[in-house]
Amino acid sequence: MYNDTQRQQALSMIDRGLTISEASRQTGISRWAIRDWRLKAVQGQALHAGPYQDCPRCSGVPKPPAPPDAYTYLLGLYLGDGCISPVGEPRKEIWALRISCANAWPGLIEQCVAAVSAIRPQNKVRRVPCPGCTEVNSHSKHWPCLFPQHRPGRKHERKIELARWQQEIVNECTQDFVRGLIHSDGCRTTNRIRRPLKDGDRWYEYPRYNFTNVSIDIQQLFTNALDRLGVPWTQMNQKNISVATREGVARLDEFVGPKH
Template sequence: MNDYSPSIRHHAVALMRQGVANRDVAELLGIPRRTVGWWRHQDRQQRGELFVPPTDCPSCTSRAFNHPAYSYLLGLYLGDGHIVSKPKQHHLSIFCADAWPGLIDEAETAMRKVMPLPSVQRRQKNGCAEVKSYTKHWTCMFPQHGPGKKHGRVARGSDPFNISVARRASVALMDKHVGPKY
């Protein structure tokens, strides 16, 4: 990390205390974002301020719950998604085939409707797109998350269960409620 004059550091900290984002402070002063972030961390630590990351998780706050978007996202998660939950990395990933560009758009839209605060990104893979959003609160929204195959997990103390839609009439009913792929 480069050494910066105390006046630059004080100016950066003053801007951050006024609510200016790390990214903007870094661009304004020509300093790497990681340096600005470190200064913010040290400033909070010196003042004894505990950092609590902002959240808009409907399970943890009083924010309204978007049931249709959540239901759609739950179906995507159970079908072609997973959650990575490690000490410093939490994200929901949904994989969508390139043949269904509308599905990719809908997955992104559903993530934003369920939890607007975390960023949503697309990453192109071979034959598919990964729609990804970083926040540890996805595990609040999907308590089914856990190790092993999804269909073999025990959910909230109940017996393991499988959901299968194999009959033509059942698929038609599901399409009526979820909508077709496009």
């Protein structure tokens, strides 16, 4: 997690008039972490402490999880590289949300940790070393409430669809949802093509985004989100979606950001 120096640096930027997004870009610290620190500072709370939080779905009147941008980003990560599994004694009904993040992208690991912490600030977030990746996990009784896509079996072997309340959040924060999906099952690459000419072959290079997922339902969630953002896409094969137009790549570059 972030240290005290990083916390104070970010808060001092906010005090100088920078926005949360500007402070995030300059420091590399997630927006959700900075927003949480600022709120705690205003309320006089310790920056390390997370307030008790009821489940927004099964406690009282159901409401969407907050903050919505963190939730939709985490939803994208979960649909790509996440799962929910029981831990401990069955009678306690405690679940672990597990997101696998490649070790090649340590910044992605930190963003995942920040998103989980933002949604369930009172629950501990763990980093578990695995071959080639780090599992970010957190235990709670309420992960199935927050991610009703959890069912027995692999995601690509069963129906995946968003609940109405999830779709409303995704419609509101479509960019964060697409960013989560690409950070889990996508990449930005440079494509090279060869054009044979009379005086010899000529190579062309251009950037493109690829999204790979076996589940047709998750592919459709991704392409529906692209359609809402006006980003053109192409179905490359049974499991790959490509965004290769100059305008489409530029649009995704505005908010997806590189894995780092």
